[in-house]
Each structure stands twice: as C-alpha cells, then as structure tokens.
Amino acid sequence: MKLHLCIAWCLVLFVVHGGLAGEPTPGLPVPHYHPDPADPDWLAKAVQFHGHLGPWATAGIRAGMAGREAVGAFGYFDVDVTVEGPMVKPPHSCFLDGLQVSTGATLGKRNLKWIKAKDVVVRLKNTRTGRTAEVRPTNELMDLLNPIAEGSKDKKEKEPPAEASQKHDHHHDHRIEAVARKIAAMPEKKLFSVTVR
Numbered sequence: 001m002k003l004h005l006c007i008a009w010c011l012v013l014f015v016v017h018g019g020l021a022g023e024p025t026p027g028l029p030v031p032h033y034h035p036d037p038a039d040p041d042w043l044a045k046a047v048q049f050h051g052h053l054g055p056w057a058t059a060g061i062r063a064g065m066a067g068r069e070a071v072g073a074f075g076y077f078d079v080d081v082t083v084e085g086p087m088v089k090p091p092h093s094c095f096l097d098g099l100q101v102s103t104g105a106t107l108g109k110r111n112l113k114w115i116k117a118k119d120v121v122v123r124l125k126n127t128r129t130g131r132t133a134e135v136r137p138t139n140e141l142m143d144l145l146n147p148i149a150e151g152s153k154d155k156k157e158k159e160p161p162a163e164a165s166q167k168h169d170h171h172h173d174h175r176i177e178a179v180a181r182k183i184a185a186m187p188e189k190k191l192f193s194v195t196v197r
C-alpha cells in the first residue's frame with residue numbers, strides 16, 4: 001500500500017517538473033490583462049503581443065485596420081507603413097505595436113517606418129496596387145488619448161500618462177483598459193479621417 005502511494009507521488013512530481021529533462025515548456029509571456037468575455041478576439045491577440053490593454057496601442061490597431069481596409073491590402077507582405085507622430089516613448093509609442101499587429105508591417109520585415117512629428121498620421125501603401133491611404137485621428141480620438149489636457153495644469157502633481165505608469169494597481173489598470181475598450185468598439189468614422197490616393 002505504502003509502495004503504491006510512493007509510486008503515485010513520484011509520478012505526480014515527474015509530471016509537475018516536466019519529465020526527465022526538467023526543461024521548462026516553451027511558452028509566451030503572460031500579459032497584464034483583465035480579459036472581458038466581450039473583448040473581440042483580435043484585441044486579446046494584440047494584448048498578447050503588446051503586454052497590456054492600453055488606449056494608444058488600441059488606437060494603433062484601429063488605425064492600421066482602417067488603412068489596410070481602405071487600400072484593400074491583405075497585410076504582412078503587401079503593405080508599406082509610415083507613421084508620423086510623437087512616439088518617442090510609451091504611452092505614445094505603444095501606438096506602433098498596435099499598428100504592427102493590425103497591418104502585419106513589422107520591425108522585422110522592415111516595412112514599418114516611424115518619423116518623429118507633432119501630429120499623428122499613418123500612411124499605408126498597398127505595394128501590389130500602389131494605392132495609399134492616409135489615416136488621421138479625429139479630435140474625439142485625441143481627446144481620449146490625451147486625458148491630461150489643459151484642465152490638469154492647476155493640479156499640484158501632474159498625473160503620469162495612464163499607459164506609461166509602471167504601477168499595476170487594479171483600479172488604474174481597469175481605468176485605462178476601459179478607455180482602450182471604448183476605442184476598440186467605436187465606429188471607425190469617429191476615430192479617423194481616411195483619404196485614399
């Protein structure tokens with residue numbers, strides 16, 4: 001009886017520790033994310049890539065979707081993306097990750113380029129047809145992305161941009177995730193003006 005118990009226990013340990021070699025199973029990192037059953041599949045996939053659900057990253061996803069659809073590109077290998085904007089560091093630069101997910105134009109494939117500028121504009125070219133879309137965020141979207149506007153000047157301490165904060169308190173996470181979900185669900189026309197050439 002005792003022997004049986006011992007064998008069973010050894011088997012459990014063997015499985016838990018991943019077999020003889022003791023090597024960890026290959027896997028992806030776990031993002032900082034509070035999933036909602038209503039989240040679209042593409043949003044969860046983007047979060048897996050970026051690491052958290054933030055407004056700037058989500059705006060980048062939607063901008064890439066808008067541009068790719070406007071020029072009829074499949075994505076990945078038939079697109080050339082140039083983005084202008086103040087994407088020096090997070091949260092603004094999170095936009096670039098969103099763009100990569102939704103266009104398939106990536107740092108690795110060298111078909112995504114960033115140019116430092118004051119205003120955000122995405123230019124997406126369908127390399128098969130030559131059609132190019134220019135995607136500019138609306139004021140309504142920029143108001144969601146820049147919550148620390150004029151009104152905060154009288155505050156004693158300037159609140160750090162939501163997405164840049166390293167804090168991971170739940171209140172904070174839920175607040176910025178709520179803004180991101182709002183951007184994810186908004187009609188495209190409210191988010192961008194798109195011009196095709």
Ligand SMILES: [Zn+2]
Nearest residue numbers: 054057094163
């Ligand atoms: Zn981010």
